[in-house]
Amino acid sequence: MSSNKLFHWAALGVLILGLGLTGCSKKSETAAQQGGGTEGAGATESLESPDTGIMEGRTSAPMLPVYFEFDSSKIVGDQVQRIETNANFLKKNPEVNIRIEGNCDPRGTQEYNLALGERRAQSAKAYLINLGVKANRLTTISFGEEKLLLFGHDEISYAQNRRDDFVIVK
Numbered sequence: 084m085s086s087n088k089l090f091h092w093a094a095l096g097v098l099i100l101g102l103g104l105t106g107c108s109k110k111s112e113t114a115a116q117q118g119g120g121t122e123g124a125g126a127t128e129s130l131e132s133p134d135t136g137i138m139e140g141r142t143s144a145p146m147l148p149v150y151f152e153f154d155s156s157k158i159v160g161d162q163v164q165r166i167e168t169n170a171n172f173l174k175k176n177p178e179v180n181i182r183i184e185g186n187c188d189p190r191g192t193q194e195y196n197l198a199l200g201e202r203r204a205q206s207a208k209a210y211l212i213n214l215g216v217k218a219n220r221l222t223t224i225s226f227g228e229e230k231l232l233l234f235g236h237d238e239i240s241y242a243q244n245r246r247d248d249f250v251i252v253k
Contacts, residue, residue, distance in 0.1 A: 140232060140243070141184070143251040146172055149207055151245045153188075156202035158210055166207060169249050170214035177220075183207045184248040185225040188241035193227060200225030207247045222252070 140148035147165040149158055158166055173179060185200030185207075204223035212218050233240035 140246050141230070141248045141250065143181070143249060146181075146249040148246045148248050150242060151203055153241070153245065154199070156199065156206045158206060166210050167214065170211050170216055173211065173216045173220065180220045180252050182250045182252050183221060183223045184230070184250060185223065186230055186244055186246050186248065187228050188244040189228045189231065190241070196227035197225050200227045203247050
């Protein structure tokens, strides 16, 4: 499904959910958490961690997503601490394997965003290996702009979508 159609379905789903739950913020949060839904159907999902209230993408707890600057795959600033936290968890849990999922905001072409998402995932993988995590425990995939968390066209939405998620695989 094209990202334009996905956006329209998601917007419609959010609008319907919002209208149906107007005035019931507690119910809205519960419905969003249960909504999981099917891929691309526009169901909303909670972005808040139950313990901290911090928006944490689709990363498996207790790891943290790593966020990127616009058009960049470099891990910098406070994101260094986040990836070090993930490395420490992985070194303490050698039986855990993860998939690093590279994501982008919707600006740029689909092809460009898939390539940028791959560079982001590979950058995180190389960083984890450099910190002592075995390479055979890490796989990467790029979703480009296909798995947006926020559908807004503002810097907050864009910033949340420019990330790597760290997902435990079995």
